[in-house]
Amino acid sequence: MSVNEQKELKEKAYKEAMRYMGNAKEQLKKGEKRNYFYTDKKYVRIACGLAYNAVLIALEIYVKLKGVIPKPKEKLDIEFYQRNIGKIDKKLLMEINTVYDIIHKDGYYDGIQDARIIGIGFEHAYTIINKIKP
Secondary structure (H helix, E strand, O other): OOHHHHHHHHHHHHHHHHHHHHHHHHHHHHOOEEOOEEOOHHHHHHHHHHHHHHHHHHHHHHHHHOOOOOOOOOOOOHHHHHHHHHHHOHHHHHHHHHHHHHHHHHHHHOOOOEHHHHHHHHHHHHHHHHHHOO
16 A cells, blocks of 8 residues: 555544544533533433444554454454554553443443543543544
8 A cells, every 4th residue: 555545544534533523522512511420321322432433443544554454254343453453552452442441331331421431531532543643
């Protein structure tokens, strides 16, 4: 893959991931915050789903740029990224694990309403997305 193709791929994926994150932030605003808690977990769940998908977009491009090619019919899921990125960048793997725990499990599935925890998860999501920033 040429340098220009890599740059174009990064720009497109970064823009898409940031669009998802913007939509996620809009959903959190709908959840209304009182003190340190969102009042409606529906919007927290939606926001976390969007943020998690933004991270998956970034990770897909990250591994592609690192030359990691999935086997035929191999599912590009969190375990694929953990397994392969763990071999490349241990710090990024910690970021992925944090996002998975906070954004995906606690936020999306459980609907945790603590705005501070969700905020930390979003910070880690941005760290991952910035790995493909053009």
